[in-house]
Structures are given as structure tokens and as C-alpha cells.
Amino acid sequence: MKFWLNHKGMAPILNKFVSHTVALLVGATAASVALEKLKKENEEKIIVIDSSKKDESTSTLPTLGGPIHLWNPNPNLLIVYDKRTKCALYSVERILPRDNLDNSPRRDGRKFYKPRGIAEHHLPKEGFYRKTGFDKGHCAAAANHTNESDYNDTFSMSNVFPQNAHMNREAWAGLENLVRKQADILQREVISVTGAIWLPSKIVPAEKPGNRDLLQFQSLAFGNPPDIIHVPTHLYKLFYTENTDDKGKKYIDNFAAFVIPNDDSFRKRNSLADYVVRPTELEAVTGLSFFSDHSQDLDSFDLVTEKFWSKQVVNVNQLTNDSLQGSNIQQLSKNKKKNVNKKLVEIDKYQIIPNHFCENGVCSKIRFKKK
Numbered sequence: 001m002k003f004w005l006n007h008k009g010m011a012p013i014l015n016k017f018v019s020h021t022v023a024l025l026v027g028a029t030a031a032s033v034a035l036e037k038l039k040k041e042n043e044e045k046i047i048v049i050d051s052s053k054k055d056e057s058t059s060t061l062p063t064l065g066g067p068i069h070l071w072n073p074n075p076n077l078l079i080v081y082d083k084r085t086k087c088a089l090y091s092v093e094r095i096l097p098r099d100n101l102d103n104s105p106r107r108d109g110r111k112f113y114k115p116r117g118i119a120e121h122h123l124p125k126e127g128f129y130r131k132t133g134f135d136k137g138h139c140a141a142a143a144n145h146t147n148e149s150d151y152n153d154t155f156s157m158s159n160v161f162p163q164n165a166h167m168n169r170e171a172w173a174g175l176e177n178l179v180r181k182q183a184d185i186l187q188r189e190v191i192s193v194t195g196a197i198w199l200p201s202k203i204v205p206a207e208k209p210g211n212r213d214l215l216q217f218q219s220l221a222f223g224n225p226p227d228i229i230h231v232p233t234h235l236y237k238l239f240y241t242e243n244t245d246d247k248g249k250k251y252i253d254n255f256a257a258f259v260i261p262n263d264d265s266f267r268k269r270n271s272l273a274d275y276v277v278r279p280t281e282l283e284a285v286t287g288l289s290f291f292s293d294h295s296q297d298l299d300s301f302d303l304v305t306e307k308f309w310s311k312q313v314v315n316v317n318q319l320t321n322d323s324l325q326g327s328n329i330q331q332l333s334k335n336k337k338k339n340v341n342k343k344l345v346e347i348d349k350y351q352i353i354p355n356h357f358c359e360n361g362v363c364s365k366i367r368f369k370k371k
Contacts, residue, residue, distance in 0.1 A: 069118050073153040077140055081115075081158035083122035085230035086223075088139035088161050090195030090286070095144045095179060095239075097187045104143075105151040112136060115156040121227065123157050128223045134231065137163030139194050141176045161196045162222075162231045164263050171266040171275075172235065174366040175258060178272065179239050182254070182357060192239040196232035197259070197285050234259050236282055238290055245352065252294055255301060256357035257282050272366040273312060273358055278302040300347050301354060303340050308356045310337045312364075 068089065069081040076094040081087075098104065114123055129136050139161055142154040153159075163172065183190040200215035220231040240255035258275045259282065260266060269275075279290060279301045291298065344353060357363070 069122075069158060071115060071117070071156070071158055073156075074147075074150050076145065076147075076150055077153055079140060079156065079159050081118065083118065085196075085232075086122070086124040086228070087196050087230060087232065088159050090193060090288070091140035091159065093140050093144055093192045093194070095183045095190040095192055096146070097183045097189075098146055098180065104146045105148050107142065110152070110155055112155050112157050112160060115158045118158060124160065124229045125223065125227055126157070128227070128229055129162070132162070132222050133165055134162035134222075135165050135168045136160045137168050137172070137235075139196070141194075143176065144180060144192070161235075162229060162262075163235070166264040167260065167262060167266060171260055171272070171368060174272055175237055175260070178357075178362065178366060179237070182239070182241070186241060186254075188241050190239050190241055192237060193288070193290060194237045195235070195286060197234050197236060198230075199233050199285065201233065232262050234261050236260075236277075236286070238279065238282060239357070240290075240354075250294060251296055251352050252291060252301075252354050253352065254355045254357055255279070255304075256363070257305070266368050267370055269368060271364045271368065273308075273363040276305060276308060276356075276358060276363065278305045296351050296354065297347055300344070300351065303344050303347070304354055304356050306336075306340045307344065308358055310340065 067083045069083060071079045071081065073079075076096070078092040080089045080091065082089040112126065114120065126136075137160065138154055139159050140154050142151055145151045145154060179190055179192050198217060198219055201218040202216045204214040204216050206213050217233075219233050221228045222231070223229050236257070236259045238255070238257040240252045242250050243253040244250055257277050257279050258272070259277045260275045266275075280298060283289060291301065347353060
């Protein structure tokens with residue numbers, strides 16, 4: 001992946017995620033401020049297409065600082081922080097193969113620090129986490145970075161969201177280890193996108209026949225209003241590797257996407273494989289486009305995911321009304337399996353089909369303790 005080699009080369013992948021965050025969460029004015037700041041910090045030119053022209057009649061309006069803070073402290077890390085929830089919204093990492101784990105940085109009582117560029121009242125108060133049952137979870141894991149400076153960058157308070165302690169130390173730790181091991185096994189860079197999302201927890205039936213059912217959100221928070229830290233209902237991680245074809249064109253050859261509830265319900269499930277999701281479902285709830293730098297048909301990623309599902313006994317994490325109602329989603333029907341395979345054969349005629357990281361059974365081997 002050539003454009004990850006230095007700050008200047010990182011611009012394309014930053015543009016992909018920054019532009020979607022800006023468009024959805026910041027607005028045109030705050031977008032300009034955020035991107036200008038990021039350009040100055042990294043001394044690089046990031047090209048952003050802005051379809052709106054500044055109206056002369058509004059040119060005297062004040063510029064407001066937006067709710068989203070972008071921080072690119074090194075070539076291997078981008079952190080996007082939401083001042084409203086006081087949580088890391090998402091991170092983008094380049095994870096390198098580890099040559100010598102004995103020389104990796106150690107935590108050794110290292111503490112989180114306040115980042116520059118964010119007002120204190122927009123940051124989580126560290127004392128608020130005490131006795132809540134939630135860890136100060138890293139969005140971008142410290143262990144993903146073997147360089148001392150890069151490692152220390154992950155201890156910014158802008159890289160934190162509340163994580164259920166059991167989920168963080170068991171299910172989530174297993175997922176983070178899986179990503180690092182893929183980089184080690186393949187001896188290649190892995191791009192990892194991690195973030196927090198809030199999903200509805202129940203369906204509210206319509207009061208009148210024929211009306212649409214409503215979805216209800218129920219999430220936790222803690223702090224002293226108005227200083228409130230919001231607890232994500234779910235956390236996600238999508239990661240992939242890239243390769244280059246004989247024409248020098250980049251393509252994704254391995255990928256996987258997961259969404260895990262931010263509670264201890266994982267103990268009722270069997271393994272990490274139960275939490276595999278389609279990339280398009282994850283794009284729908286995050287607003288991000290994970291593969292926009294690539295020309296591969298997005299359907300191929302969903303179909304490969306469904307093919308993996310077809311080999312599982314149960315999939316519990318398809319993001320549908322059935323999952324909200326607590327129903328397990330059984331194996332794909334025989335007709336569905338045939339249809340998936342047929343579509344993949346057709347797509348294989350004009351593009352390279354990516355592999356699913358879980359295809360070889362590695363995700364099913366990361367099993368959860370039953371309590």
C-alpha cells in the first residue's frame with residue numbers, strides 16, 4: 001500500500017474517511033475549519049471536493065468550531081473524536097507485522113493525557129469512569145503500534161470510549177489479537193477501521209394497523225450534566241489487506257467486518273464468528289464508505305460474507321428487525337446459497353473476489369467463556 005508510506009502519501013485514505021465524517025457530522029463551514037487544521041498539522045495538501053460555493057450574503061457570519069475533531073499524529077493513525085458524546089467516533093490504523101515482540105513498548109502504568117486542540121469541557125473527565133463498570137477503552141489499540149511514539153499517541157483521551165469491562169478484556173481483546181496476528185502471519189500491512197455506534201434496542205409496535213413500527217434507542221451515559229459521557233451500544237471493526245494486480249491497480253484481497261454489543265451478552269454466544277456483518281450494513285449505520293478507493297463491486301464483499309455465513313450454524317448479528325427482536329438468524333437456505341455462489345461466479349469474470357479472513361475457521365476458534 002504505497003500511499004501509507006508517509007504523511008504526504010496518506011492523503012487519499014484520509015480523504016476517504018474525513019470527507020464522509022465532514023459531510024455527515026460537521027457541515028460545510030466546520031468542515032473547512034477541520035480540514036485546514038489537519039492540513040497545517042501534517043504539512044500536506046488534502047484535496048476535498050466542495051460542491052457548495054460560499055454565498056456572499058452569508059460571508060460575514062461567524063465561523064463555529066465543529067463537534068468533530070480530527071487528529072493525525074503519525075503516518076499510521078487517524079483518530080476522529082466527537083465532542084458531543086465525548087467518545088472516539090472512529091479510528092483508522094495501519095497495523096504492521098511485528099518483528100520482535102520483546103522490544104514492544106510496555107504500558108507500565110502509562111496514563112491517558114489530554115490532547116491539544118480540544119477544550120477541556122469537550123473532553124471526558126477521567127474521574128467519571130471510576131466505579132461505572134466501564135473501561136476507558138482504546139479505539140485504536142495501543143498494542144497495534146510497536147513504535148514508542150506511535151504507542152504513546154494512542155493514550156490521548158480523544159482515543160477513548162466506554163467499554164463494558166468484560167467485553168473489552170475478552171471478546172474485544174480476542175478481535176484485536178486476531179487483526180494483529182493476520183499482519184504477522186501474512187507479513188503485510190493491515191488497514192483497520194474501528195469505531196462506536198448507537199443502534200436501536202427494541203421495536204415499538206405501531207398503535208394503528210397499517211402504520212409503521214418505530215425503533216427505540218436505549219443507551220447509557222454517565223457524568224455530571226452537562227458533562228456527559230455517552231456509552232456506545234455497539235463497537236465495530238473492519239479490517240483488510242491490499243494487493244496490486246499485474247496492471248498496477250490496487251484491490252482488496254482479504255477483509256472482515258464485525259459488530260459486537262457493548263455489554264457481556266457475548267458470553268451467550270459461541271465465538272467471534274457469530275458477530276460477522278456485511279460491510280454494506282456497517283456502512284449504512286456509520287455513514288462511512290470503507291472501500292471507496294477501490295473499484296471492486298461492493299456486492300462482492302457482501303456475497304463473500306454471506307458465503308461465510310452459509311457455513312455457520314447460527315448468525316446472530318445481521319442488522320435487521322429480527323435481530324432487534326432477539327431472534328437468531330439461521331443458516332442460509334439452500335436456494336440462497338446457490339444464488340450467492342452463482343453471483344460470485346459472475347463477478348469473478350470481471351474482478352478479483354476478496355477472501356474473508358474468517359473463511360479458514362480462525363474466527364470460530366476465538367471462543368467465549370460461558371458464565
